[in-house]
Amino acid sequence: MPSSKAKDSDALAVDVDVVVTAAPAPSEKAPDWEVHLDAHESPKQMSNARKWSQVLIICVGSACVTCFSSLAGFAEAGIQREFGVSHTVAILSISLFVAGTGSGPLLLGPLSEFFGRQAVYRFSYSLFVALNFGVAFAPNIATHLVFRSLSGLAGSAFLSVAGGSVADLFDDQHVALPMAVYTTSPFMGPILGPLISGFVNQNLHWRWTYYVGLMWAGVELLMLLLFLPETYEPVLLKWKAARLRKETGDSAYFAPIERMDKSIFAAIRASCTIPFRILYHERISLLLNIWASLVLGVIYLTLQAFPIIFGRQHHFNVQMTGLSFIGIGIGMCTALATQPFWINLQRRKVIQYNGNPPPETRLYIGMVGAVLFPLGLFWMAFTTYPRVHWSNPMVASSVFGMGTIYIYTTVFTFLVTAYRPYAASALAGNSFLRSIFAAVFPLFAGPMYERLGTVGATALLAGLATLMSPFPFVFYRIGPRLRAHSRFGPR
Template sequence: MSTFRKWVAIVVISSASLCATCASSVASFTEAGEAATFGVSKEVAILGISLYVAGLGVGPLFVGPLSEVYGRNIVYRVSYLLFLIFTFPVAFAPDIGTFLAFRILTGFCGSAFLSVAGGSVSDMFANEHVANPMAFYTMSPFIGPVLGPLYAGFINQNTDWRWTYRVQIIWIFVEVIMLFFVRETYVPVILKRKAARMRKETGNDKYYAPLDRRNQSLLREIVVSCYRPFELMIYERMALLLNTWTALLLGILYLTFQAFPYIFEQNHGFNVQTTGLAFLGLGVGIVIGSLTQPFWNRIFARESAKYNGNPPPESRLIIGMAGAILCPISLFWLSFTTYPAVPWIVPELASIPFGMGMLFVFNAVFTYLVTAYRPIAASALASNSFLRSSFAAAFPLFAGAMYDKLGTVGATALLAGLTTLMAPLPFVFFKIGARLRQNSKFTTR
């Protein structure tokens, strides 16, 4: 596959990931409309976010094995078609039960792009070239939750909340069409199809691919996929701690969907659509962070030269060190500038370093998991997806109570303190990670 076609595939897969994650955050701006339409409390309406994100976390445990048997493309296309179909009952739900049931189903269907897509990136690019495409892909699922409030705020300020999901249906339909222009990237499936074609053309049954000789059933693959991510986190301290770090950051991102109304509506008098615009700071930070990738590539090239072109996976954690510093600084800055007397632009600017730091952390952890656990990269990414989605589903549920009890300063400072506790991880693992991997049955040496 040419470099151009590879990047076309990366763009399409990333935009589909953007759409799937954007669908999670738009629900934060439809809560008031849902509560009024269905006659439920705000706490029940918040489940629209939590259940969708829970679906995003559980889905990779099942779709990962399917992609390794049938290929990436069939999983993408089928899951996105179901994503499209199941979004209709969300947009036209007659009651809260239907709405919530199909929110978790749409989350499940959209989850393929949070685990399988990372596999597609590693399929197409070797270790020494994977940084740029992985950085591009890593940006998309985090721009998604930030993009959602930007347009959902305007929709819900000016028209019925259901239009939020009707717009989503149009976007998903466009993505479904684009996915049919992406070629298969999973080499074992490509070889299987080539062997089948050669058997048909030559009539010689001796042509076969490794997948043709699989002794393990698909059901067993799914069972293994469901327990291996947990096995990995139980036995691998690095994987567990790095996954917990990313889970905390994503939980904080999803918590902002409840926190920003406290900070900008109550303290600065913003309305719904301008509160949505307050998420621009996070988006700007993510974009700025992505533009620094050439700088990090040069650093990685120097690391690669030290090891004769075969650097250890720990070299991928260097970018995470910057993120480990930026995230606590951003949250402490935000926490102590949330007073009404402080101009709104000051806390808005404080969110920019958090967007940058979050991108750096996820870039480091994703590429580390893919390179260090390459034999089971799908399981490693699935373990990360499950844990971070669990945090992201839970954090919005207690955000309101936390901000009511502690206030905007205390609650945000508490989050800053938690990120400070996790900050040493990339520095520690950069030093001792290689030694820890020597005793691992999962990692590459």
């Protein structure tokens, strides 16, 4: 998973130095009286129990946002009946939400640089909950779809800063495991959605899909309000400087963030342009992002494919079809359980390269994912026949679920380390591109499976994944040569 330094490049994009030292005595102050954090004031000095409780809240919140994207999967039939729309229009409930989560970080991501993590969490999640009331109680399809798009946009602000909070809490030696746990949580959401939605739509009205989701989101919002403190050190310094000015009456106290000349509008402008410049100029970034986008597109395509494979072929009812997504979730959890091995491997590479391993060392885990992902899809493709027991395609789904986490781990960490000065922008470009794939794939999944059949359609996806599987192997060999000419890599 990403190292703390890599994630800090992404999350702590403000160009300020945060020095965690004891503040000097008044007689020792420099003329400008810059404020520093005392050691005990640093978020990294919290107890492990408190740190992990915050990581848990953040992970549950991330999973909740992405779960809302796939909750709509089994609500489509009810939406079609009540609003009198086609199946394609009903699928837009998924696509527009995902499009919102992909484009939102470009606009909302820089907000935490100015207002801190806590303010972004509280504002975005409150707005997310409020907008989903509009989704749940929409009187017509237009209102439903508009609120779905806006709620995805609001939820994306939470996702764009959550990784930074994990990096705020742990130092270099201990950040890898909590970051691995966090990175997995957004991908568990699309798997939990069908599980919940299947049971709800089997037994209740489709609107209860969103009522149940709102209950979860409401509890999460309460947890954010009560138990998640500010952890962004530039903002903590700003608060401390303001407190000292008030207590002492001395206006000379200041925090670096108060003296920076960067405006929020400039930050948003850079956030909206640099990601696309990286995609255009950096071939490695573009190809790895297309690979990751295909993977997420397949995950969202399963929302339409699994009802065909398990519903029609194996005669599962709605709630049992929802349970069929457990296989992917098991694979993802298995991938997470193997993270200590990969963390130890990276530590050995750090020693081997005297503390500065090249970004290509991050591609090892992607090499395994490049094999597992198409293997799982091919396995699923040729076991979807009704005469083959349903457990076979479900086990196959766990294999490509495991490959999914490995691929995303390698893409995220490579982008962060290879484009360290622009890590936030590199990941924003990744988020935008993969959200486009995730939004579009469900729209053509039904016609593709109807035309090609479960074997042909799934094998086609496996073939596309196979074409991209050489990427980590090739870039491991030629990556240093390509990066030598990079416009955005470290100088």
